[in-house]
Amino acid sequence: xxxxxxxxxxxxxxxxxxxxxxxxxxxxxxxxxxxxxxxxxxxxxxxxxxxxxxxxxxxxxxxxxxxxxxxxxxxxxxxxxxxxxxxxxxxxxxxxxxxxxxxxxxxxxxxxxxxxxxxxxxxxxxxxxxxxxxxxxxxxxxxxxxxxxxxxxxxxxxxxxxxxxxxxxxxxxxxxxxxxxxxxxxxxxxxxxxxxxxxxxxxxxxxxxxxxxxxxxxxxxxxxxxxxxxxxxxxxxxxxxxxxxxxxxxxxxxxxxxxxxxxxxxxxxxxxxxxxxxxxxxxxxxxxxxxxxxxxxxxxxxxxxxxxxxxxxxxxxxxxxxxxxxxxxxxxxxxxxxxxxxxxxxxxxxxxxxxxxxxxxxxxxxxxxxxxxxxxxxx
Amino acid sequence: xxxxxxxxxxxxxxxxxxxxxxxxxxxxxxxxxxxxxxxxxxxxxxxxxxxxxxxxxxxxxxxxxxxxxxxxxxxxxxxxxxxxxxxxxxxxxxxxxxxxxxxxxxxxxxxxxxxxxxxxxxxxxxxxxxxxxxxxxxxxxxxxxxxxxxxxxxxxxxxxxxxxxxxxxxxxxxxxxxxxxxxxxxxxxxxxxxxxxxxxxxxxxxxxxxxxxxxxxxxxxxxxxxxxxxxxxxxxxxxxxxxxxxxxxxxxxxxxxxxxxxxxxxxxxxxxxxxxxxxxxxxxxxxxxxxxxxxxxxxxxxxxxxxxxxxxxxxxxxxxxxxxxxxxxxxxxxxxxxxxxxxxxxxxxxxxxxxxxxxxxxxxxxxxxxxxxxxxxxx
Numbered sequence: 113x114x115x116x117x118x119x120x121x122x123x124x125x126x127x128x129x130x131x132x133x134x135x136x137x138x139x140x141x142x143x144x145x146x147x148x149x150x151x152x153x154x155x156x157x158x159x160x161x162x163x164x165x166x167x168x169x170x171x172x173x174x175x176x177x178x179x180x181x182x183x184x185x186x187x188x189x190x191x192x193x194x195x196x197x198x199x200x201x202x203x204x205x206x207x208x209x210x211x212x213x214x215x216x217x218x219x220x221x222x223x224x225x226x227x228x229x230x231x232x233x234x235x236x237x238x239x240x241x242x243x244x245x246x247x248x249x250x251x252x253x254x255x256x257x258x259x260x261x262x263x264x265x266x267x268x269x270x271x272x273x274x275x276x277x278x279x280x281x282x283x284x285x286x287x288x289x290x291x292x293x294x295x296x297x298x299x300x301x302x303x304x305x306x307x308x309x310x311x312x313x314x315x316x317x318x319x320x321x322x323x324x325x326x327x328x329x330x331x332x333x334x335x336x337x338x339x340x341x342x343x344x345x346x347x348x349x350x351x352x353x354x355x356x357x358x359x360x361x362x363x364x365x366x367x368x369x370x371x372x373x374x375x376x377x378x379x380x381x382x383x384x385x386x387x388x389x390x391x392x393x394x395x396x397x398x399x400x401x402x403x404x405x406x407x408x409x410x411x412x413x414x415x416x417x418x419x420x421x422x423x424x425x426x427x428x429x430x431x432x433x434x435x436x437x438x439x440x441x442x443x444x445x446x447x448x449x450x451x452x453x454x455x456x457x458x459x460x461x462x463x464x465x466x467x468x469x470x471x472x473x474x475x476x477x478x479x480x481x482x483x484x485x486x487x488x489x490x491x
Numbered sequence: 492x493x494x495x496x497x498x499x500x501x502x503x504x505x506x507x508x509x510x511x512x513x514x515x516x517x518x519x520x521x522x523x524x525x526x527x528x529x530x531x532x533x534x535x536x537x538x539x540x541x542x543x544x545x546x547x548x549x550x551x552x553x554x555x556x557x558x559x560x561x562x563x564x565x566x567x568x569x570x571x572x573x574x575x576x577x578x579x580x581x582x583x584x585x586x587x588x589x590x591x592x593x594x595x596x597x598x599x600x601x602x603x604x605x606x607x608x609x610x611x612x613x614x615x616x617x618x619x620x621x622x623x624x625x626x627x628x629x630x631x632x633x634x635x636x637x638x639x640x641x642x643x644x645x646x647x648x649x650x651x652x653x654x655x656x657x658x659x660x661x662x663x664x665x666x667x668x669x670x671x672x673x674x675x676x677x678x679x680x681x682x683x684x685x686x687x688x689x690x691x692x693x694x695x696x697x698x699x700x701x702x703x704x705x706x707x708x709x710x711x712x713x714x715x716x717x718x719x720x721x722x723x724x725x726x727x728x729x730x731x732x733x734x735x736x737x738x739x740x741x742x743x744x745x746x747x748x749x750x751x752x753x754x755x756x757x758x759x760x761x762x763x764x765x766x767x768x769x770x771x772x773x774x775x776x777x778x779x780x781x782x783x784x785x786x787x788x789x790x791x792x793x794x795x796x797x798x799x800x801x802x803x804x805x806x807x808x809x810x811x812x813x814x815x816x817x818x819x820x821x822x823x824x825x826x827x828x829x830x831x832x833x834x835x836x837x838x839x840x841x842x843x844x845x846x847x848x849x850x851x852x853x854x855x856x857x858x859x860x861x862x863x864x865x866x867x868x869x870x
Contacts, residue, residue: 162684167713170695171688227652231645250695263694266610269648270691273606273655277683280659284676290669301660305541305653309550312649315642316549316629334546 142199142478144192150206151191154215155182158282173250174271177243182222184238189486190217190344196482197348200475201358212286213296213351216279217344220304223275228311230265232399239390244268295350303343310335319400319426323411328404329371337370357469364465365479372458373486375451378403382442388491394435400426409447417441459487518852521578523571529585530570533594534561537661552629553650556622561601563617568865569596569723575861576727579854580737591665592675592730595658596723599683602654607690609644611778618769623647674729682722689714698779698805702790707783708750716749736848743844744858751837752865754830757782761821767870773814779805788826796820838866
């Protein structure tokens with residue numbers, strides 16, 4: 113594990129019980145908004161530099177779309193958790209190594225969103241046209257033509273690859289020392305591999321509409337729980353030189369919270385307000401997304417309801433009336449309420465993991481706050 | 492720049508004139524076959540390990556396809572050039588740092604092939620079904636259905652992302668020291684960015700069929716000359732701590748040779764033997780690939796020939812008879828011969844760059860040999 117870097121911006125790494133911030137009765141809370149801002153600054157400067165040094169001027173709209181997507185917001189859940197992981201391991205401050213690692217995770221997330229939207233045929237992301245839709249404008253073929261659609265998807269594929277490549281370059285910019293890099297890079301690779309393989313497992317299940325409850329939970333574990341919560345926490349903690357005890361607390365908190373996060377996402381995908389989520393509520397239904405919500409409904413549905421779900425979910429031309437019927441069945445079968453209950457029980461399980469082992473106070477407070485934020489959100 | 496790593500496996504880095512292998516009258520030639528084998532061993536062990544440690548057993552066929560694609564051969568042009576770059580900078584041997592860097596480049600190339608085949612809708616690669624075709628077999632939907640096609644393309648997209656991610660992980664396995672990593676990683680990033688942006692510039696031009704000769708040359712410069720020849724040489728040289736003189740020789744050799752490489756590729760795409768190239772000769776025509784060959788033909792074509800090219804090239808349903816007509820026009824307009832002449836003049840320009848500045852003898856010999864291999868090949 114890595115010794116603390118020098119400088120006043122980082123505290124001492126420890127799994128021990130003494131001299132940690134949590135020993136103070138009122139630790140100074142982590143400034144999560146400040147962390148978000150700093151990570152965003154790094155991402156924007158990096159992309160500004162890429163735009164200045166483009167190997168070909170015609171690629172400008174491509175990279176500009178990436179800059180717009182990243183500037184359009186998002187919750188920055190992963191970078192924030194990465195920073196909390198650092199503090200959970202007893203460090204303080206926001207040194208450049210940490211911020212660049214957090215920015216690398218967010219850049220990978222941009223790549224994942226761009227490629228996911230191609231796969232899911234989603235037209236909207238963060239309230240804006242998704243990359244494969246927006247980039248059609250660069251094609252001279254008639255809008256709506258097959259060539260224009262092909263061009264948009266191909267250009268978005270290339271843009272996602274650029275973002276994926278650049279996530280590594282951002283890690284380098286952090287000037288991690290060799291030991292930090294050796295600890296951190298394999299874990300960043302694991303985060304990416306798990307997310308991608310989770311995406312593939314979801315592909316296998318998409319459109320099958322079964323009442324099998326295990327598959328959605330397994331997809332959620334890889335694609336969300338590990339990718340969104342556990343691994344970002346681990347990355348910040350490992351950068352800080354955390355020992356196994358801190359890492360296992362992060363897992364005990366991260367996996368159930370990540371499950372709850374995805375279950376909330378599924379509810380928002382079905383019942384959310386598109387003006388808040390920035391995403392239409394038809395997409396998940398049209399795609400036939402294999403959610404636990406749908407599997408529970410299918411397992412409880414009467415034969416006519418089940419028939420109706422099979423007909424409507426996965427229909428790429430599903431309209432608002434059809435979506436309303438699906439929602440009705442998700443509600444009357446009790447699936448919606450059951451998922452709400454599961455979100456709450458998973459949230460409690462995550463928070464209980466914090467009670468069982470003492471993390472530095474500011475990190476523990478931030479994690480409790482995150483448990484609220486990610487499970488009780490509207491967007 | 493980086494000091495030489497310790498151990499008997501690496502010689503001394505120098506831009507100077509004394510004590511370099513080229514001072515010997517008969518330097519021992521580089522064993523390029525041995526380099527290929529060693530890089531292949533690293534790639535296969537890496538993928539075997541990935542298969543052992545899969546986050547989910549259902550992802551096995553995905554990673555197995557990547558292993559098959561890589562095992563199916565290819566010329567390993569980039570890894571070999573990376574190794575020659577190392578020797579061009581005065582080093583000897585094949586230390587693990589060099590082999591892992593070379594393997595990282597080849598793994599990125601696997602990602603690029605998989606994603607290119609989605610974009611180009613190519614059914615065959617290295618004589619095998621391309622990833623997006625092969626992976627359709629994992630989908631339960633009816634073969635030939637829209638769902639099966641969508642699944643194959645989506646799965647191949649995810650697999651290319653995994654390979655792209657893993658190209659970085661391979662670099663790490665080389666245990667480069669911090670100085671080597673700081674020199675090498677930005678350049679690996681540049682190689683990837685240039686290749687991807689070249690791919691996008693090609694997308695913009697695809698199907699437009701103009702007699703503009705500059706655009707194909709610009710695409711070739713980014714997508715092939717830099718990506719396939721110049722940057723791999725630079726990477727090996729920079730790992731070895733090369734100074735600007737060696738790097739500029741690599742560019743003076745690499746850019747014209749890379750142009751010649753792509754021009755040969757275009758001729759093989761139009762006139763090659765599919766059993767040797769592992770790629771049908773209809774693909775480039777059907778796709779409307781914006782080659783210099785086509786642009787020259789268009790610039791020289793009589794009105795009826797021009798009309799014929801506009802009709803046939805870019806037609807996704809082009810048949811063998813149509814392809815024969817295109818080939819006839821490419822030949823009678825003299826475009827084919829003109830491209831042959833350009834290949835030869837570019838090859839000579841590349842070789843002349845070696846004469847102007849003395850590189851270590853074994854590296855110079857290997858580069859002369861490569862100039863033959865890449866321009867006079869049949870596959």
